[in-house]
Amino acid sequence: MPYKSNSELPETVKENLPEHGQDIYREAFNSAWEEYKEPSDRRGGASREETAHKVAWSAVKRVYKKDSRGKWVKKD
Template sequence: MSYKSNSELPKTVRENLPEHGQDIYREAFNSAWEEYKEPSERRGDTTREEAAHKVAWSAVKKVYEKDSKGNWVKK
């Protein structure tokens, strides 16, 4: 279930992240989706999708942070 474009991302991602943040999220999600294909590659009983979303948010947080108004802005 990789994402081919930002328009396919979950609504919460599309509505909250700027375009560049969405690019980061999509690329990280797709990479993790492939990397964590096998259950043995994941921690505990985390699903493949959960693992990929966690990786994607982590990648976004390396470049973006929330400002005092709750908007995602570049660090």
């Protein structure tokens, strides 16, 4: 279930990440969706969707961090 636009992302992503963070999330999710389509490519019996979400959050965390108020901000 790749995402065509940021408006299709899960509410938790849309409500918490700035637009650029959403772009990163969507692109990483879609890439991982294709890369990990075979169960043998995933770890620990994770579903394709679960794996893609984990990859997407990891990609976001390379560029963004949560500040002291819990808001996602770009790393310095």
